[in-house]
Amino acid sequence: MxxxxxxxxxxxxxxxxxxxxxxxxxxxxxxxxxxxxxxxxxxxxxxxxxxxxxxxxxxxxxxxxxxxxxxxxxxxxxxxxxGTCAVCGRPIPAARLEVRPTATTCVGCATSAAGSAHR
CATH class of the missing domain: 1.10.287 (Helix Hairpins)
Known part of the structure; x- marks a missing residue:
């Protein structure tokens, strides 16, 4: 890392x-x-x-x-x-971290209602 x-x-x-x-x-x-x-x-x-x-x-x-x-x-x-999603625990894709290095969620969770508070 x-x-x-x-x-x-x-x-x-x-x-x-x-x-x-x-x-x-x-x-x-x-x-x-x-x-x-x-x-x-x-x-x-x-x-x-x-x-x-x-x-x-x-x-x-x-x-x-x-x-x-x-x-x-x-x-x-x-x-x-x-690099681990704070909502689902799966890896956050490298491309997302490249664009948004402070991301706490994967794209799926970031766009869901459950993940909106963790973007």
């Missing part, structure tokens, strides 16, 4: 870099609106600073959750359960 570890560690590095950039963007939006009395809610130019800040905030939370999923996958790898 050396390939899996390498893939997960690469994914973690990319996600950490992406998260750092998003946090920088978020700080920029906060700074831009800090001492402003502009009514950006009614800006005729389109997207508001508040909207952009909200969007970037959601992306930050999503990246943080992905880092948690990567850590959990590395934990499963260490425990020897990586």
């Amino acid at each position: 050396t390939g899996a570890r390498s893939r997960l560690e690469d994914e973690r590095r990319r996600t950490e870099q992406h998260l750092a950039a998003l946090r920088g963007d978020y700080r920029g939006f906060v700074e831009a609106s800090k001492d402003s009395n502009a009514d950006d809610e009614h800006d005729p130019e389109g997207a508001t600073i508040a909207f952009e800040r909200s969007q970037v905030g959601a992306l930050v939370r999503q990246a943080e959750q992905h880092l948690d999923a990567i850590a959990a996958a590395l934990g499963r790898l260490d425990a020897g359960t990586y």
Whole structure:
């Protein structure tokens, strides 16, 4: 499973870099609106600073959750359960793990009602 570890560690590095950039963007939006009395809610130019800040905030939370999923996958790898479906106990196909290295379920369970909570 050396390939899996390498893939997960690469994914973690990319996600950490992406998260750092998003946090920088978020700080920029906060700074831009800090001492402003502009009514950006009614800006005729389109997207508001508040909207952009909200969007970037959601992306930050999503990246943080992905880092948690990567850590959990590395934990499963260490425990020897990586690549085993959490619902049915069968192997998760290598192609699925290649595309989604943090997957906890096989495709069948991921698409069933029983597996939807474990995707």
